[in-house]
Amino acid sequence: xxxxxxxxxxxxxxxxxxxxxxxxxxxxxxxxxxxxxx
Amino acid sequence: xxxxxxxxxxxxxxxxxxxxxxxxxxxxxxxxxxxxxxxxxxxxxxxxxxxxxxxxxxxxxxxxxxxxxxxxxxxxxxxxxxxxxxxxxxxxxxxxxxxxxxxxxxxxxxxxxxxxxxxxxxxxxxxxxxxxxxxxxxxxxxxxxxxxxxxxxxxxxxxxxxxxxxxxxxxxxxxxxxxxxxxxxxxxxxxxxxxxxxxxxxxxxxxxxxxxxxxxxxxxxxxxxxxxxxxxxxxxxxxxxxxxxxxxxxxxxxxxxxxxxxxxxxxxxxxxxxxxxxxxxxxxxxxxxxxxxxxxxxxxxxxxxxxxxxxxxxxxxxxxxxxxxxxxxxxxxxxxxxxxxxxxxxxxxxxxxxxxxxxxxxxxxxxxxxxxxxxxxxxxxxxxxxxxxxxxxxxxxxxxxxxxxxxxxxxxxxxxxxxxxxxxxxxxxxxxxxxxxxxxxxxxxxxxxxxxxxxxxxxxxxxxxxxxxxxxxxxxxxxxxxxxxxxxxxxxxxxxxxxxxxxxxxxxxxxxxxxxxxxxxxxxxxxxxxxxxxxxxxxxxxxxxxxxxxxx
Numbered sequence: 001x002x003x004x005x006x007x008x009x010x011x012x013x014x015x016x017x018x019x020x021x022x023x024x025x026x027x028x029x030x031x032x033x034x035x036x037x038x
Numbered sequence: 039x040x041x042x043x044x045x046x047x048x049x050x051x052x053x054x055x056x057x058x059x060x061x062x063x064x065x066x067x068x069x070x071x072x073x074x075x076x077x078x079x080x081x082x083x084x085x086x087x088x089x090x091x092x093x094x095x096x097x098x099x100x101x102x103x104x105x106x107x108x109x110x111x112x113x114x115x116x117x118x119x120x121x122x123x124x125x126x127x128x129x130x131x132x133x134x135x136x137x138x139x140x141x142x143x144x145x146x147x148x149x150x151x152x153x154x155x156x157x158x159x160x161x162x163x164x165x166x167x168x169x170x171x172x173x174x175x176x177x178x179x180x181x182x183x184x185x186x187x188x189x190x191x192x193x194x195x196x197x198x199x200x201x202x203x204x205x206x207x208x209x210x211x212x213x214x215x216x217x218x219x220x221x222x223x224x225x226x227x228x229x230x231x232x233x234x235x236x237x238x239x240x241x242x243x244x245x246x247x248x249x250x251x252x253x254x255x256x257x258x259x260x261x262x263x264x265x266x267x268x269x270x271x272x273x274x275x276x277x278x279x280x281x282x283x284x285x286x287x288x289x290x291x292x293x294x295x296x297x298x299x300x301x302x303x304x305x306x307x308x309x310x311x312x313x314x315x316x317x318x319x320x321x322x323x324x325x326x327x328x329x330x331x332x333x334x335x336x337x338x339x340x341x342x343x344x345x346x347x348x349x350x351x352x353x354x355x356x357x358x359x360x361x362x363x364x365x366x367x368x369x370x371x372x373x374x375x376x377x378x379x380x381x382x383x384x385x386x387x388x389x390x391x392x393x394x395x396x397x398x399x400x401x402x403x404x405x406x407x408x409x410x411x412x413x414x415x416x417x418x419x420x421x422x423x424x425x426x427x428x429x430x431x432x433x434x435x436x437x438x439x440x441x442x443x444x445x446x447x448x449x450x451x452x453x454x455x456x457x458x459x460x461x462x463x464x465x466x467x468x469x470x471x472x473x474x475x476x477x478x479x480x481x482x483x484x485x486x487x488x489x490x491x492x493x494x495x496x497x498x499x500x501x502x503x504x505x506x507x508x509x510x511x512x513x514x515x516x517x518x519x520x521x522x523x524x525x526x527x528x529x530x531x532x533x534x535x536x537x538x539x540x541x542x543x544x545x546x547x548x549x550x551x552x553x554x555x556x557x558x559x560x561x562x563x564x565x566x567x568x569x570x571x572x573x574x575x576x577x578x579x580x581x582x583x584x585x586x587x588x589x590x
Contacts, residue, residue: 020283023290027221028275030293035217035227035277036048036077037184037208037270038114038132 040097042084043371045104045162045363047139048183049075049228052364052435053083054382055091056371063087064382064435066364069563075228079144080367086384095150103141104366105159109186111136113208117271124272131274157370159185160336161200163361166369167335168195170378171356177327179319182336182362183213183228190319190336194327198374203326209270210263212315213338215253218268218277219308223301224291227277228337234305235343236469239517241299241306249285250311259322261315297468309343316344324351331355335369337362340437342495342521349486357493360436368435379529380440380491383433386565391582394565401573404587409532412584417539420549423448424578425462427554429568430532431583434561438492439553440523441474441533443562445577449473449550452511458550461576464557470521473513476537476547477526482509485522492523513550523551 027033043054046067054064063086068074070082088095114132118125137143141154157165163180178193178200189211192204208214216234217227225233255262265271267282283289288300316338323332332352334345339361348355358365359380368378388406395404407415419426430442439445445462447454449471459467472492475483485496498518501507508514527534541547554562556575562568565582572580573589580587 016287016289017280017284019289020280023292024276024278024280024283026292027290032274033221033226033276034274035183035214035221035270036274037214038128038274 040093040099041102041371042087042098042100043102043104043367043369044080044084044141045367045370046079047077048363049077050362050364051077051080051083052367053080053087054367054371055087057091059374059376061368061371061376061378061382063090064368065384065433066435068560069383069433072560074558074560079139084148090384095148098150098152100152101141101145101150101154102370103154103156104162104363104370106156106186107139107141108156109158113187117208121272128272128274158188159366160188160191160205161202162366162369163335164191164193164195164200164202164333164369165372166365167333167339167356167358167361168193168200169369169372169375170358171331171333171375173331173333173354173356174375175329176331176333176356177323177329177352178333178335179323180334180336181212181316181319181338183217184208184211189213192319192323192326194329195333204259204322206260209265209268210261211270212261212312213336214268214270214277215263216308216312216338218270218282219250219304221277222282222286222290223305224293224295231340233466233469235309235341236466236515237297237302237305238309238343239306239515239519240468241302241304243303243306243310245300245303246286246288246307247310250307252285254311254315256318261318297466312338312341313344313347316341317347317350320348320351333357335361335365339493342493343519346494346496354487355494357491359434359438359440359491359493361493362437364436380434380436380438381432381442381530382435384563385432386583388583388585391565391585394569395582395585395587398569398573401590402569402587403590404585406585409535409584412581412586413532413535413539415586416536416579416581417543419579420446420448420540421543423451423454425454425458425576427568427572427577427580428533428536429554429562429565429580429582433563436491438523439551439561440491441525441530441551443554444551445554446536447512447550449510449513449548450544454512454550458512458552462556463552470515471513471550471552472521472523473510473548474523474525474533474537474551476534476541477524479541479547480522480524482546482548483520483522485524488524488526489522490524490526490529492521495519495521509546510548510550513548
């Protein structure tokens with residue numbers, strides 16, 4: 001794979017991870033978004 | 039012998055009063071506080087059941103608590119000890135709350151000095167579904183999020199005895215897995231699971247199935263859930279981590295995000311995975327008990343689609359009217375078979391209703407009719423495509439409106455579903471409505487047995503030359519299924535008469551039946567709530583006992 005393609009793929013993966021983090025952080029703020037088990 | 043059964047602190051807190059082996063009254067706390075699935079100590083429900091019977095808490099001989107707080111505490115501490123640093127603050131919060139959640143202290147504060155008997159969480163589920171069933175021997179399968187340690191049990195019931203044969207322990211939990219994906223799809227856990235079930239038929243179950251299957255490992259008769267994707271053991275804010283997102287290659291949905299086909303596919307895959315695992319448990323239950331009868335309990339027993347598949351292995355299947363934690367307030371009191379119906383809550387006399395109606399006389403017209411006239415009149419209104427809120431006698435116990443706190447409409451009119459979803463209940467358009475049908479006409483819905491509590495989802499037979507025409511489109515889901523309630527005269531005489539009137543007019547005694555509540559509300563309990571909700575909605579008519587009510 002060309003260096004350019006690899007870089008593109010890495011950037012896409014990084015962007016996805018960032019989106020996951022953002023969504024998880026947002027969901028954590030919602031009250032309460034869990035099934036209580038404690 | 040006077041027993042008080044209680045459940046609290048997970049979800050759906052409830053109280054049940056039993057006198058000399060008969061359930062006198064039972065109610066869920068949420069109906070009094072109007073907080074959906076209220077998990078707080080059921081002060082209001084206790085007060086109501088005691089007042090109903092005209093007794094004081096000091097008259098109670100035994101209090102039966104639906105689970106064992108010490109065993110639960112052992113589980114929570116053991117889990118926290120796995121990650122002492124990560125759970126440091128959570129542990130502090132847990133310990134602080136624990137003091138306020140001691141059943142002994144809370145009941146002592148209420149003035150109770152007698153014996154408190156603690157039962158295992160899953161025993162209370164098993165007892166409720168077995169001892170209220172018609173069977174003298176049965177396999178008993180309980181599946182939920184978690185109790186003390188157990189998340190799934192298989193037992194055998196013989197006469198007055200329940201013997202546990204197999205257990206699956208936390209954190210291996212099908213209920214928790216279902217709730218996790220529910221939250222992943224942007225729905226609130228312990229509430230949105232119905233929505234996921236409703237959404238599933240719109241999706242392709244093959245898309246995410248393999249990925250979801252990879253979090254499960256099947257062992258002999260059991261399943262293990264790989265915890266690397268989940269945060270159940272150390273978070274009270276979220277149920278999954280980034281690894282699950284990477285596995286699914288789909289960002290989690292926020293409640294306000296648009297529902298896409300990907301979300302529908304994920305819902306479909308989850309439902310398929312649940313059904314497959316559930317069916318394996320059913321098969322195991324059959325193999326180890328050899329019984330012809332199956333009782334299903336625990337919160338997951340609200341999954342009517344999966345429940346119906348149990349007929350593959352069992353001749354007869356029973357799901358009680360409140361299989362989740364609220365029903366355990368009743369289950370905890372039981373040590374033998376009893377006959378109990380779901381109509382266990384508050385009722386109001388015609389005088390009480392009239393007094394309430396008089397307060398609204400500038401906004402409402404009301405007529406006190408004989409039962410015969412009322413049934414004929416309401417039958418005509420429903421045939422004329424009106425939506426009628428139907429409030430009668432004692433409130434139901436459990437999540438289903440079974441003809442006493444219901445919104446009723448014609449099941450034949452396809453547009454009715456849209457109107458009810460968008461205009462009346464203001465909820466997601468994909469959610470189906472359930473039909474109520476005269477028991478003698480249950481064949482229209484292809485049910486094997488009677489289904490009095492709406493906990494089994496069956497396939498509707500088509501009609502017409504090719505069999506393509508759906509006879510009751512307003513109460514049929516996109517995949518031609520329906521969560522049907524069969525009604526006989528003994529079970530609910532007035533509702534039966536109304537369905538019989540519909541049969542007289544239309545040939546089949548079927549109505550669309552959905553709970554009488556508007557968006558994010560608990561099911562209606564009092565006449566005042568019934569009137570206020572009627573006035574704030576587009577429901578055409580309200581019936582409370584024998585009063586037919588119309589907006590001016």
